[in-house]
Amino acid sequence: MEFVSPRTLDDALAAKAAHPGAMPIMGGTDVMVELNFDRHRPDVLLDLGRVAELADWSLDDGRVRLGAGVTYARVIRELGAELPGLAMASRTVGSPQIRNRGTVGGNLGAASPAGDSHPPLLAAGAVVELSSVSGVRYLPVAEFYLGVKRHAAADTELVTAVLVPRATGPEQFCKIGTRNAMVIAVAALGLALRPDTRSIGTGIGSAAPTPFRACDAEEFLAGALDADGLWDRPSPLPQALVAEFGARIAAAAAPIDDVRGTAPYRRHALAVLARRALTWAWDEYAAAGGR
């Protein structure tokens, strides 16, 4: 095995072009497990931890450009106001040790259906920045996930950033697990209310081969809120509306039975999570006087 540790993004992209099979490593919280257990033996380990261009975030045109090397700990400390959903999800990742090293970029690279970043990124309508020596392209995060631990980056591309629109309304994240730490989600849900466009964003994890949006539930809820004039006069939501939203979220899932939970349990849990997340988010919206 070769260990390559570029200092600049250009060198990193050149290394990926020269070694398309190279395994990128950032915080190591997924990659090192693969190596420690000898599940994977790449020819080249491409350490991105010293690439300055990946290490920061910036605010640009209403979006946060989150460099692939920004840790969960920094998202929690620095981005709670701009990206509340992603910050909430980051707080549920692993433990302090894991949040100090693990990155949102790495979570995208791993592309596990259970990754905690994915539901809030989907709900927020994030865009993945993929770079190679040939240039940069941008892909909506919903199109990035292709299958269990498979994503749309080419062998010569690196995930260099994710562009996440700033929240324009309340966001929520909830996750089912056996304890409040060190949990791989049994089911997870991200929700974004977007009063500016009167739209709803959702993202669901651990309930299909990939993280996904529940588009039908999003459109149903946005339509119902519009039809009843609730965006302008935010009163408590009718229980039937909340229940129907939960049912549509559950119906969108395609979960499996595994050691962490059965498919029916996951569906049931998603309906409950959806009702809770919507109620919390809407209460926050109403409390702020519909802003």
Add this chain to the structure above:
Amino acid sequence: MRIEITVNGRTREADDVWEGESLLYVLRERLGLPGSKNACEQGECGSCSVYLDGVLVCACLVAAGQAQGREVVTVEGLGSAERLHPVQQAFVEAGAVQCGFCTPGLVVATHDLLARSPHPDDAEIRESLAGNLCRCTGYEKIIDAVHLAAGRLTAAAPSGAAEEGT
């Protein structure tokens, strides 16, 4: 490959390090520092907790090459058998040590917690130590030890310095 790391204030070198090797393996097997324990090798148990450039991490999840040229502090760097760190002394006195395997990781994680938050309540302690597993189920005594250490570190710190940590 050859690795050079500053460990507990001293520059250390290791040769013939395998490129996929963890920092934990380097510390234990190549540098003779077995204080950081090897238990799960997947970041679940916290027994290998060390500081990497001042940040609490699981040494098993850091590739050796990622530690090249960086500063590592292990449990051996916090105190010695002759002169225990107040966190270590508190663990002894509170009976927070059973089989002892998780203790080095818990000591380093507690050291990190008290540097950030000199007077944590039980909820903050549980949250901050959530990545350190004790399979003797001794968490109550561990929490007692954290409170004991917090009190002593604050008492020992010059007034005003406690908020910046020690």
